[in-house]
């Protein structure tokens with residue numbers, strides 16, 4: 001019955017093709033003051049942004065690498081290309097998108113979901129967006145959905161007001177790096193009281209060898225507004241290490257609601273080091289929905305600062321760590337106002353020699369009465385060699401806080417597999433079913449086509465694992 | 468009295484769990500459309516027989532053979548056996564969080580029946596069986612067995628049987644934990660929702676279920692062997708007199724004089 005285990009890590013990465021789109025401008029490897037200035041100049045940025053970048057570059061040089069988490073010692077900042085532009089022209093409609101790029105999306109299975117949701121889709125290709133279309137209706141309502149470079153040109157005042165206000169360059173070394181060399185990303189503004197019906201979508205890919213992708217995404221949800229944003233990421237395989245280091249800043253004003261969904265599947269050589277943070281004001285709700293598959297190392301802790309009374313944070317994440325991968329993920333919620341609520345659900349799956357870490361912090365400051373927090377971490381181990389660890393820091397300074405915390409570690413049960421097999425389901429499919437069941441609390445929050453894609457990604461990870 | 472071309476033929480089956488011999492030479496032949504019952508004291512190997520037939524991995528078959536319609540069952544994986552038409556209603560069904568009853572059963576149905584029913588087509592089929600078994604429709608969207616009461620789990624096993632319509636249904640103590648009404652509904656399901664020529668192997672401690680699901684044969688298992696075979700009256704006798712007379716006749720160990728084999 002038992003077959004030799006083949007590991008997905010040794011197979012060719014399914015999405016690991018690269019296409020022949022010629023980047024028109026490509027920098028040499030390495031980072032200096034000059035590189036930072038060049039990036040800013042090429043984009044014709046206003047002086048304050050050049051200054052911001054240069055200041056951030058100094059901070060980047062001063063800050064130490066984070067050493068409290070995953071092993072980052074292999075990253076060589078001099079071996080990375082910091083800017084690439086895939087195409088000088090800005091596409092306005094799908095027909096003008098180069099065929100190679102379309103083909104790439106097709107191989108990724110993107111067009112299906114594009115078809116339905118194309119309205120408002122913003123697909124980033126290499127460092128800048130090549131395609132952007134915004135549904136007319138939202139435009140009329142005053143919704144701004146552009147890439148961040150465009151936002152800097154066309155909505156400078158708005159961008160300047162919030163840029164770095166949630167994640168300052170001083171926050172950590174990688175946030176500083178992103179601020180110095182950022183390119184692309186989405187900029188989204190929802191005016192007062194506007195509710196955007198369909199989720200807005202963006203796809204990110206890394207395409208040029210050794211290229212770091214440093215997108216900068218900002219969402220400003222004005223009072224009483226409501227929006228969902230989805231990003232899906234996959235990347236081609238390359239032999240040398242790639243770095244993806246994004247910054248996402250979100251402001252949820254009074255009574256607004258923002259759901260930010262990430263579904264990513266980086267190839268096994270990518271360092272994925274992302275700083276995502278939101279501020280939620282009075283009675284606003286911020287939801288992070290975050291799936292992490294692939295990459296060599298992912299360090300990501302979507303966080304929410306609950307700034308005013310009644311604000312809510314809801315963070316639900318899953319991580320799949322395969323052989324050679326370390327998913328160091330979790331969440332951070334800081335209760336800075338009374339009667340604020342947080343809920344964190346983290347699910348991780350470790351396979352082969354993969355390792356997943358939950359690292360979380362819930363902090364309730366003194367005098368913030370009536371706060372509630374609920375933290376759940378469930379880890380599923382698929383093999384003897386796989387590993388998981390949990391660091392759930394909880395710092396409570398107010399005695400009225402209601403805190404619940406639960407952590408479970410389980411193994412794929414032979415009893416369950418046998419039960420499903422007895423109903424005719426083959427062993428590998430039975431495993432997939434149980435695993436997809438394990439992450440169901442996550443998948444059920446996704447739009448249907450993403451849920452399907454998610455299950456398919458899991459199946460790809462599980463391929464050849466019958467043993 | 469038995470068919471020449473049995474559906475299932477078990478010959479001298481010996482099974483070890485963790486190096487301990489639990490089944491010590493079981494012989495049993497089940498013809499198409501027949502109902503067999505196995506009774507016997509706790510821990511004598513009834514569930515072990517059921518699991519071994521279904522192909523549970525940790526059950527080591529050390530000798531003997533099992534064939535279904537002439538094919539060697541012991542060579543098949545559990546899912547192949549299921550697709551051949553073998554169904555086991557578990558004594559203790561597993562809970563599978565996050566997997567809904569309807570999604571799971573649709574996959575199972577399509578796999579076993581080699582069909583591709585859509586969600587909607589399957590829902591109709593499922594709904595009909597659920598109505599028959601008086602299972603509330605909310606159960607179809609619930610996670611498989613998670614939080615089900617003991618009786619609900621048993622009824623859910625029969626629902627699965629009704630959907631998959633196996634050639635051989637092995638019911639391992641499906642009656643225990645069912646209330647009186649539920650027992651009748653379940654028995655009715657077994658009698659009416661399976662095809663005419665499907666066979667049933669009922670493992671039970673009580674004669675009551677056999678009043679509704681009429682057995683053609685009743686077997687008694689003691690210490691890993693079938694020691695006595697009779698008709699429905701044997702079950703009544705056991706209910707009245709217990710197993711002592713059999714233990715006396717064949718010894719605690721189940722191996723004694725008459726060289727008893729089951730059925731023919």
Ligand SMILES: Nc1ncnc2c1ncn2[C@@H]1O[C@H](COP(=O)(O)OP(=O)(O)OP(=O)(O)O)[C@@H](O)[C@H]1O
Nearest residue numbers: 484485487489507508509510511512513514515516
């Ligand atoms: N995994 C195991 N390891 C060791 N012994 C086992 C294991 N599984 C079953 N057994 C033993 O095998 C024997 C037969 O068990 P089995 O479950 O088949 O009995 P049963 O006839 O179904 O009993 P009951 O009527 O109580 O359901 C018992 O003594 C049991 O303890």
Ligand SMILES: [Mg+2]
Nearest residue numbers: 513514515558
């Ligand atoms: Mg039993």
